Amino acid sequence: MNRTRTILSVIGGLALIVLIAAGARLWGSWNRPLGVELGLPTSTATLARTSIPTATFRPGITPSAASTSTLAPAPLCGGPPVMTVLGIGVGYSADDYLYGLSDVMRIVRVDFVTPKITVLDLPRDLWVEIPDIAKHYGIDHGKLNQAYFYGNPGMGYYEGPGEGPGLLARTLQKNFGLAVDHYGAVNMLTFVKMVDAVGGIDVYLPEDVDGRPVDSHTADMGYFYAGQQHLNGAAALRLARIRKKYTVFKRSENQNIVLCALKDKILTPAVLPRVPQIAQSFFGSVQTDLSPAQISQMACLLPKVSGENLIFASVPQELFKQSRVYDPYGKYTTFVWDVDRHVLQNYIDRFMAGEWPQPSSDGEATCPPPEKP
Numbered sequence: 001m002n003r004t005r006t007i008l009s010v011i012g013g014l015a016l017i018v019l020i021a022a023g024a025r026l027w028g029s030w031n032r033p034l035g036v037e038l039g040l041p042t043s044t045a046t047l048a049r050t051s052i053p054t055a056t057f058r059p060g061i062t063p064s065a066a067s068t069s070t071l072a073p074a075p076l077c078g079g080p081p082v083m084t085v086l087g088i089g090v091g092y093s094a095d096d097y098l099y100g101l102s103d104v105m106r107i108v109r110v111d112f113v114t115p116k117i118t119v120l121d122l123p124r125d126l127w128v129e130i131p132d133i134a135k136h137y138g139i140d141h142g143k144l145n146q147a148y149f150y151g152n153p154g155m156g157y158y159e160g161p162g163e164g165p166g167l168l169a170r171t172l173q174k175n176f177g178l179a180v181d182h183y184g185a186v187n188m189l190t191f192v193k194m195v196d197a198v199g200g201i202d203v204y205l206p207e208d209v210d211g212r213p214v215d216s217h218t219a220d221m222g223y224f225y226a227g228q229q230h231l232n233g234a235a236a237l238r239l240a241r242i243r244k245k246y247t248v249f250k251r252s253e254n255q256n257i258v259l260c261a262l263k264d265k266i267l268t269p270a271v272l273p274r275v276p277q278i279a280q281s282f283f284g285s286v287q288t289d290l291s292p293a294q295i296s297q298m299a300c301l302l303p304k305v306s307g308e309n310l311i312f313a314s315v316p317q318e319l320f321k322q323s324r325v326y327d328p329y330g331k332y333t334t335f336v337w338d339v340d341r342h343v344l345q346n347y348i349d350r351f352m353a354g355e356w357p358q359p360s361s362d363g364e365a366t367c368p369p370p371e372k373p
Helices: 014-021 144-151 163-176 188-197 233-241 248-266 272-281 292-304 341-352
Strands: 082-091 101-111 116-121 127-129 141-143 182-187 201-205 209-211 222-224 227-231 310-313 321-327 332-338
Touching: 082 144, 082 163, 082 188, 101 144, 101 163, 101 341, 116 341, 127 144, 127 163, 141 144, 144 163, 163 182, 163 341, 182 188, 188 233, 201 233, 201 248, 209 233, 222 233, 227 233, 233 248
Parallel strands: 082 182, 116 310
Antiparallel strands: 082 101, 101 116, 127 141, 201 227, 209 222, 321 332
């Protein structure tokens, strides 16, 4: 089973970047953020275009005598050397961002020099400290996906910058020292419209996926037979949400199939010329602080990234143990993942440093084949 179980946020990943980039010039100031800013220090506040010296100065060699003319390749597409984006899939069916949990969370590390894109899955059921809202009902801890929920303007709990993405970003920094530069969030309705706008997607399922209800409280997600299938937006969303008879890790695998298929469809000759018109239709439906210029840089980079340098990663499943904690705000005991924080922190630190994962870390493809080999 593929160890790289994660994906770009089904609702905020690379496909979104490509989809909205080509029409970005239609949306106002080229360098102005499209939404509320995080208000956090960022390494990508300015667009880096200069080369970076890479000469190593050894004892006995003065800087002037060293090979100072040796420069690292300049970042491609006018981007910074590295940009990190918090991708959020919002589990909310309304066409706004006033409420909703961040049920899908991915850190997208975009390396403009290599070029390489790595994506890290963040489990939503981690129990974390949530800053800046303790004065409201004494909330200071919760599940990771609740940080976005509590920060949304509809709740009225959080007064800092960035709304839901801002509080989620601060929660990640508080608990893991994980500092992101920007964010992008998409709700379920927008995802369905995106898939339909490109004419649906083609997926190959290696086995049946059963999303039928397990009880009266479970929504019917349908039954997907193994083999090649064409899915419209509603069907793609259902496949990506199936979990009850499986695990969250199996759901991530299904999401992987969906997102890779969407990426492939957007890059086809039949769809790519229509991207500007498609992009314009989604203005206002996406929550992000990226500017049109930054989105354009990432859209420019994506076709230059080889298959082995588009990597989806997750902390190994075996490190997570099922547990339960008491939620004082909800006044109930809830499921959480118990994990060694030092081990988890090590994975996050190596990911942010670009040291993990590597293209050949497990020798497996990060995207499944579009059809049976």
